[in-house]
Amino acid sequence: MYILNNTKEVIPYLSAHKDIVKRNNPRMPQKWVINEHNRTFLKWFKQQVQADRTTSDTLNWLSSEPNFDVICWCGYDINNYTFHTQKEDEKSTTQNSGVMVVVESMHFSSSKDKNPVMASMCYFGVIKDIWVIDYTSFRVPIFKCKWVDGNTGVRTDDLGFTLVDLEKEGYTEEPFIMASQAKQVFYVTDPEDNRWSVVLQGRPMHYADDNNEVVLDISETPSFSSNMPTLNVDNEVDDVHAIRDDHHEGLWENIAT
Structure with a gap:
């Protein structure tokens, strides 16, 4: 269902089916309509596509549902990032399982809320499994993730840094989530409270410095901070740095000053 919800060709069918459910149940709240839509859409979608001989091959295969045999991977290159499962990360000193996705969804204050609000929200997590769903004529990679609770596990500190409790x-x-939607992030333990981790944005693969060396410099890595003060760093030396070379072993160092 998630794949269908995020496939452009299916969107007109999703809208049409929601309208039908709402029209047939005019007294039901919006949340109920959405749940009923999710419960009944697959069967309706399959009937609609099979009855229309002009639909594309993509829609025909999607309506036929994927093979039940799932291809699993421990790593996947997409969006110019290398992603790994958390289990694969545990074998290495590098970190490639952190993931973030921005999702626009409908927010309800209660099950009877008649005025839900559409809003974008960042979700942070780690990749547990990488699956490739086989629709015979094409395949769709997806990430199965462990997500941090956005209500109790995400906060912003005084400097505007985003912190998460994994x-x-x-x-x-x-x-x-669709693998194509994923953005890579890194989690660095907060020195003031090791229950929390600071979120750093990932650097795309093959990023090189002026000497053509593949590097990840924390001082240059976006951190989701909205209030970070401006610093004069012309003559400063970072006391922490990291080196990363795709899936090869990385090195974290504390350099004495």
Whole structure:
């Protein structure tokens, strides 16, 4: 269902089916309509596509549902990033399992809320599994993730840094995202409270410095900070740096000053 919801050709069918459910149940709240839509869409979609002989091959294969045999990987290159599962990360000193996705969704204050609000929200997590869903004529890579609860596990500190508590899991019923939607992030333990981790944005693969060396410099890595003060760093030397070369072993150093 997540794949269908995020496939451009299916969007007109999604809208049409929601309208039908709403029209047939005019007294039901919006949240109920969405749940009923999700429950009944697959069968309706399949009937609509099979009855229309002018639909594309993509729609025909999507309506036929994928093979139940799933191809699994421990790593995947996409969006100019190298992603790994958390289990694969545990074998290495590098970190490639951190992931973030920006999702626009409908927010309800309660099950009877008649005026839900559409809003974009950042979700942070780690990749548990990498699956490639096989629709015979094409394949769709997806990430199964452990997500941080956005209500209790994400906060912003005084400098505007985004911090997450990776132990506070949420959204367990919605673990999947399309691999094409994923943005890579790194989690660095907050020195003031090791329960929290600072979120750093990932650097695309093959990024090289002036000497053509593949590097990741924390001081130059976007950190989701909105209030970071301006510093004069012309003559400063970082006391922490990291080197990363794709999946090869990385090195974190504390350099004495």
